[in-house]
Amino acid sequence: MASPEEDDVMDEFMDKFKAQKYEGAFKEDTWEEEFDKIPIFLKKAPTEIDPEKNPDLACLQSILFDADRSPEEQAKSYKDEGNDYFKEKNYKKAIISYTEGLNMKSTNLDLNAILYTNRAAAQFHLGNHCSALNDVIAARKLKANHLKAILRGALCHLEMKHFTEAITWCDEGLEIDPKEKSLLETRARADKLERAKQRDERKEKLKEKREQAERLAVIKAIKERKIKLFPKPSNVMNDDIAMSDSLNELSLDERGFENVPGGKVRLDDNGRLIWPVLFLYPEYGQTDFIAAFHEESRFIDHLIVMFGDELPPWDLERKYHASNLELYFEDEETRQIYQVDTESTLLHALQQSRYFVKAGTPAFILFAKQSSFCLNYLSHKKVHRAR
Structure with missing residues (x-):
C-alpha cells in the first residue's frame, strides 16, 4: 500500500503530465492522413523509398527482404509486394517484384509457378502477350495443372488471334476442371472467332479465284483482238x-x-x-x-x-x-x-x-x-x- 508521500509524488506527476502537451500527437483536423502514413497501416506503398525521408518504412522493407531469410520467404515477400502493385494497376512495378521473387531461386515449385503466372497477368495487361505466354509456359513446366496459367495462356493466344491454340489450351484446362466457367467462356469465344476466320479465308480464296479467272478472261480477250501492251511481255513461257x-x-x-x-x-x-x-x-x-x-x-x-x-x-x-x-x-x-x-x-x-x-x-x-x-x-x- 502506497504511503501518503508516494501518493503525493504520483499526483504531482499526473498533474504535470496532463499539463504537458505531447509533441508527437496527431492533429485534430488531419489525424486520418497522419495515421495512414504509419508504415504498418499504409494502404499504398510509395513508388520510391528514401531512407532519410521514410526511415521507418525503409526499416520495415529491410525486415521483409532481409538477406538472412530463406529464399522462399523472400520470394513470397516479393510476390505479396507484386500483388499489391498489381491491385494498384502499377503493372510495371508488379513485374519487377515478381521477377525479383523468381530471382530468389526458391525450391518451392508451386510458389515459382504462381510468380510466373502473376507476372504473365501483369504482362498481359500491358499488352505484352508474347512475354505473358512465355511466362505461363514456364509456369506449366513447374505445375502442369495450374488452371490460372492455362487460362492466361488461352487468353494470350486469343489476343494474338491464334484461335486454334486457344481452344487447345482451354481443352487441356477443362480436362482438369470441366466446369471452369472462365475456360468454357474463353473456349466458346475462340471457337466462334476461329469459325469466322475460316469463313473469311474461304471467301478470300473464292474471291482470289474469281479475280484470277476474270484476269485470264481479260488477257484472252486482249490477245484475240491483237492489242499490244507496253512494255512487251518478254517471258513466252508465262505469257x-x-x-x-x-x-x-x-x-x-x-x-x-x-x-x-x-x-x-x-x-x-x-x-x-x-x-x-x-x-x-x-x-x-x-x-x-x-x-x-x-x-x-x-x-x-x-x-x-x-x-x-x-x-x-x-x-x-x-x-x-x-x-x-x-x-x-x-x-x-x-x-x-x-x-x-x-x-x-x-x-x-x-x-x-x-x-x-x-x-x-x-x-x-x-x-x-x-x-x-x-x-x-x-x-x-x-x-x-x-x-
Whole structure:
C-alpha cells in the first residue's frame, strides 16, 4: 500500500503530465492522413523509398527482404509486394517484384509457378502477350495443372488471334476442371472467332479465284483482238502472267485517280472490253479520265459529252469544242505521233499497229484544230495518219 508521500509524488506527476502537451500527437483536423502514413497501416506503398525521408518504412522493407531469410520467404515477400502493385494497376512495378521473387531461386515449385503466372497477368495487361505466354509456359513446366496459367495462356493466344491454340489450351484446362466457367467462356469465344476466320479465308480464296479467272478472261480477250501492251511481255513461257503484270504495272493512285471506280480494264456481260482511258491536253497541262470507255464506243460520243454546252474552265479561249478537236496518240517505242479519227471506236485505235497500251490505261492527246500550240507542238514531231 502506497504511503501518503508516494501518493503525493504520483499526483504531482499526473498533474504535470496532463499539463504537458505531447509533441508527437496527431492533429485534430488531419489525424486520418497522419495515421495512414504509419508504415504498418499504409494502404499504398510509395513508388520510391528514401531512407532519410521514410526511415521507418525503409526499416520495415529491410525486415521483409532481409538477406538472412530463406529464399522462399523472400520470394513470397516479393510476390505479396507484386500483388499489391498489381491491385494498384502499377503493372510495371508488379513485374519487377515478381521477377525479383523468381530471382530468389526458391525450391518451392508451386510458389515459382504462381510468380510466373502473376507476372504473365501483369504482362498481359500491358499488352505484352508474347512475354505473358512465355511466362505461363514456364509456369506449366513447374505445375502442369495450374488452371490460372492455362487460362492466361488461352487468353494470350486469343489476343494474338491464334484461335486454334486457344481452344487447345482451354481443352487441356477443362480436362482438369470441366466446369471452369472462365475456360468454357474463353473456349466458346475462340471457337466462334476461329469459325469466322475460316469463313473469311474461304471467301478470300473464292474471291482470289474469281479475280484470277476474270484476269485470264481479260488477257484472252486482249490477245484475240491483237492489242499490244507496253512494255512487251518478254517471258513466252508465262505469257499470261507477263501480260497481267503489264496491265497492272502502274496503279491509278500514281496518276491521282485513287477515288475513281472501275479503274481497270474488264469485260462486260457480253464479253466486250471496257477500258479506263486518259485524255491529255498538253496546251494547258490538263487531263481527263474516263473510268469506263466501252471498246465499241466512238471518241466523238464521249467528246460531245465532255465538251458540250459547258466548256472546261481552263479553256480560256473557248476553242475546245467537240467538233474542233484533233485526237492523237504517241508510239511508245519510236515517239512518233499518229492522228486518230474522232469518229473511230476505241477498239479501232487500240488495234493500230503502233499503238501500245501502257500500264493498262490507253492514253490519247487532244488539241484544238489549227491552234498555234498544236501547230508548234506537231512541228517537232513526225506525224502519221492512223489507218
